Amino acid sequence: xKRSGIVEADVCVVGAGIVGLAHAxxxxxxxxxxxxxxxxxxxxxxxxxxxxxxxxxxxxxxxALDYAxxxxxxxxxxxxxxxxxxxxxxxxxxxxxxxxxxLLEGVARDERRGARLxxxxxxxxxxxxxxxxxxxxxxxxxxxxxDPRQAVVRLAALFEQDPGARILWGxxxxxxxxxxxxxxxxxVRAPIAVICPGPGYPTLPADLRPERHGLTLCRLQxxxxxxxxxxxxxxxxxxGLSLLRYPAFTAQAGFERVRARIEAEHPxxxxxxxxxxxxxxxxxxxxxxxxxxxxxxxAPFACERLDRLVLAEASRLLGTEALHVRExxxxxxxxxxxxxxxxxxxxxxxxxVEVVSGVGMTTAMxxxxxxxxELLKAKAGATAPAxxxxxxxxxxxxxxxxxx
Ligand SMILES: Cc1cc2nc3c(=O)[nH]c(=O)nc-3n(C[C@H](O)[C@H](O)[C@H](O)COP(=O)(O)OP(=O)(O)OC[C@H]3O[C@@H](n4cnc5c(N)ncnc54)[C@H](O)[C@@H]3O)c2cc1C
Numbered sequence: 239x240k241r242s243g244i245v246e247a248d249v250c251v252v253g254a255g256i257v258g259l260a261h262a263x264x265x266x267x268x269x270x271x272x273x274x275x276x277x278x279x280x281x282x283x284x285x286x287x288x289x290x291x292x293x294x295x296x297x298x299x300x301x302a303l304d305y306a307x308x309x310x311x312x313x314x315x316x317x318x319x320x321x322x323x324x325x326x327x328x329x330x331x332x333x334x335x336x337x338x339x340x341l342l343e344g345v346a347r348d349e350r351r352g353a354r355l356x357x358x359x360x361x362x363x364x365x366x367x368x369x370x371x372x373x374x375x376x377x378x379x380x381x382x383x384x385d386p387r388q389a390v391v392r393l394a395a396l397f398e399q400d401p402g403a404r405i406l407w408g409x410x411x412x413x414x415x416x417x418x419x420x421x422x423x424x425x426v427r428a429p430i431a432v433i434c435p436g437p438g439y440p441t442l443p444a445d446l447r448p449e450r451h452g453l454t455l456c457r458l459q460x461x462x463x464x465x466x467x468x469x470x471x472x473x474x475x476x477x478g479l480s481l482l483r484y485p486a487f488t489a490q491a492g493f494e495r496v497r498a499r500i501e502a503e504h505p506x507x508x509x510x511x512x513x514x515x516x517x518x519x520x521x522x523x524x525x526x527x528x529x530x531x532x533x534x535x536x537a538p539f540a541c542e543r544l545d546r547l548v549l550a551e552a553s554r555l556l557g558t559e560a561l562h563v564r565e566x567x568x569x570x571x572x573x574x575x576x577x578x579x580x581x582x583x584x585x586x587x588x589x590x591v592e593v594v595s596g597v598g599m600t601t602a603m604x605x606x607x608x609x610x611x612e613l614l615k616a617k618a619g620a621t622a623p624a625x626x627x628x629x630x631x632x633x634x635x636x637x638x639x640x641x642x
Pocket of ligand 1: 287
């Protein structure tokens with residue numbers, strides 16, 4: 239594959255994580271010729287280090303939930319084409335307190351989220367976890383799960399089978415302007431470019447680097463453990479700690495009360511940004527996490543004490559002390575407070591797209607159609623015959639209106 243000289247395409251995508259691939263696949267769906275430039279020899283970023291959990295039911299009202307619902311359809315469709323299993327086991331968010339149950343009830347009332355409240359007995363029928371101490375749970379039936387170690391690999395392979403699509407691996411992009419993307423020995427000429435560097439945004443040149451107050455990196459500690467007794471856990475498992483982290487929960491009336499109680503009862507967990515998610519890999523092992531530590535550059539050292547806290551929470555939920563750690567790793571995603579979708583326009587026809595919250599697997603495939611539609615609209619406007627009122631060119635770092 240050509241890695242030097244000039245390459246022509248309709249769309250150039252930078253980054254072969256889930257956000258980049260979502261845009262690349264969407265552009266092919268629209269019949270556009272696409273080239274993806276990825277600096278590594280294979281994807282090793284946030285998209286392979288996560289839980290693979292599409293937590294649709296927990297998204298904020300509005301564009302996040304809309305994107306998540308569309309992304310769910312795309313996962314099911316593309317998963318089928320790519321030979322990637324998309325598990326429809328949903329999520330179980332268990333409640334150990336009455337106030338947590340009340341909060342979950344509010345989420346269950348919104349029919350679009352496909353979630354219902356269940357009693358402790360039913361929890362044990364859906365997943366082999368002890369019912370003792372549980373008041374009930376939210377069973378979010380629309381939530382889906384993929385194997386994160388396979389998902390982008392399979393999507394990239396599917397994409398590369400398409401004659402109108404190319405991925406150039408090992409190509410580091412260091413510049414862009416209207417109609418061109420520059421890498422070490424390569425220039426891509428494309429009227430549309432979508433740059434999706436994920437946590438790699440600080441390495442972009444200054445004119446492309448996205449800026450927003452509070453934009454930083456979030457580092458998470460993750461573990462892979464054996465499944466106790468080789469048991470099967472179809473739904474993703476979460477606890478009341480997750481109620482502090484996702485907008486569908488934080489928007490509920492009783493949230494402040496729940497937060498105050500959890501902060502008082504578990505100050506150490508809250509301080510480390512620990513909440514528990516457990517998902518099962520195809521071979522049976524469990525992915526268990528996570529912690530949240532913010533800062534750019536991210537701290538290089540993983541803290542053993544925090545891993546132990548996460549493991550203790552997992553043991554409590556799964557009802558066993560016998561969890562053997564097989565792997566530990568850290569994952570990093572870009573984070574900024576507020577809107578989780580950050581789309582900047584450094585040049586006409588060029589967008590830098592960042593999901594600045596831990597929801598890229600859930601939402602990226604729903605976000606991509608909006609970003610591309612806006613770019614194509616702007617391109618059509620730019621090439622249309624001159625009209626009496628010319629549309630202003632996109633300004634540097636202008637926020638794209640993806641919401642309406
Ligand atoms: C531990 C962890 C758990 C998570 N759990 C979940 C979850 O369960 N559900 C969920 O919805 N979300 C989850 N997330 C968030 C989700 O993983 C991210 O939102 C998503 O993967 C971001 O995708 P991305 O493509 O932007 O980034 P990445 O996957 O990091 O991809 C970016 C790519 O761009 C490439 N790149 C960067 N700069 C350049 C350059 N200059 N030239 C060429 N290539 C470049 C990089 O090499 C990389 O391959 C989690 C994140 C982490 C870290």
